[in-house]
Structures are given as C-alpha cells and as structure tokens.
Amino acid sequence: MAVNTTTLIQRAREALLKAYAPYSKHPVGAALVADDGSLYAGCNIENAAYPLGHCAEATAIGSMVLAGNRHITHIVIVGPGEHACTPCGGCRQKIREFSGPEGVAITICNNDGDVLLETTIAELLPHAFGPDNVQETNR
Numbered sequence: 001m002a003v004n005t006t007t008l009i010q011r012a013r014e015a016l017l018k019a020y021a022p023y024s025k026h027p028v029g030a031a032l033v034a035d036d037g038s039l040y041a042g043c044n045i046e047n048a049a050y051p052l053g054h055c056a057e058a059t060a061i062g063s064m065v066l067a068g069n070r071h072i073t074h075i076v077i078v079g080p081g082e083h084a085c086t087p088c089g090g091c092r093q094k095i096r097e098f099s100g101p102e103g104v105a106i107t108i109c110n111n112d113g114d115v116l117l118e119t120t121i122a123e124l125l126p127h128a129f130g131p132d133n134v135q136e137t138n139r
C-alpha cells in the first residue's frame with residue numbers, strides 16, 4: 001500500500017500539534033513511510049535540560065525501529081513559519097542510517113502544509129558516513 005505525500009503531510013501536521021516545545025516555541029512534526037508502506041509520525045519533545053530534547057524526525061524513526069522496520073523511503077517534516085525546517089545535522093545522520101537502497105525523499109512544509117522544499121538525504125548529507133563505512137572496517 002503506497003502512502004502518498006498528501007497523507008504524510010497531514011500526519012506530520014497532526015504530529016506537530018502534539019509537540020512538546022515549551023522552551024523554543026518551535027513545534028515540529030514529522031511523518032515517514034517505511035519500505036513496507038507503514039507510516040510513522042513523531043514530534044519534537046524538549047526538556048528543561050535542553051540537550052536532552054528529541055527532534056521530530058528522531059521520534060518518528062524510533063517508532064519505526066520499534067515496529068521492526070529499517071528503511072525509510074520518504075519523510076515529511078512540518079515546522080512553523082516560512083523558513084524551511086530542514087533536518088538538523090544529527091537528524092540527517094539518523095535518516096541516512098535508515099536509508100534504503102533507493103535513498104530517502106524529504107519534503108519540508110510549513111504549518112499550512114504548503115511544500116517549501118523537496119530534496120533527498122543524498123542532497124542534504126553528501127558523501128555521508130553510513131553503515132557501509134563501518135562494515136568495511138569489520139571485514
């Protein structure tokens with residue numbers, strides 16, 4: 001069952017409404033589809049000890065892994081304002097970790113669901129360090 005972009009945007013917008021962002025006031029929602037067609041959503045979860053906060057992408061990836069999936073095919077991220085809420089450096093690495101052989105499509109939207117940017121993990125994290133790099137040293 002294919003999950004279309006409109007559905008992912010809607011789920012990411014719903015996730016944003018559940019964000020716990022009392023410090024930054026920057027709620028973010030994410031929704032991803034795994035290679036078996038399953039959909040997982042996440043929101044950012046901040047903490048009074050700031051570095052302990054989780055990004056929306058990381059929350060969605062955690063749900064995917066918990067359910068037994070390993071490959072993201074498409075992730076939508078929704079953030080406030082008109083400045084595209086692209087994944088932070090750490091989340092780019094996390095998305096790369098669970099990239100399938102076809103890569104990962106990334107769509108960034110504003111609160112209204114308007115698409116601000118369509119890109120890929122290969123564009124956001126070129127020459128990435130990934131699982132293949134580690135496996136080469138373990139042979």
Ligand SMILES: [Zn+2]
Nearest residue numbers: 055087088091
């Ligand atoms: Zn992040």
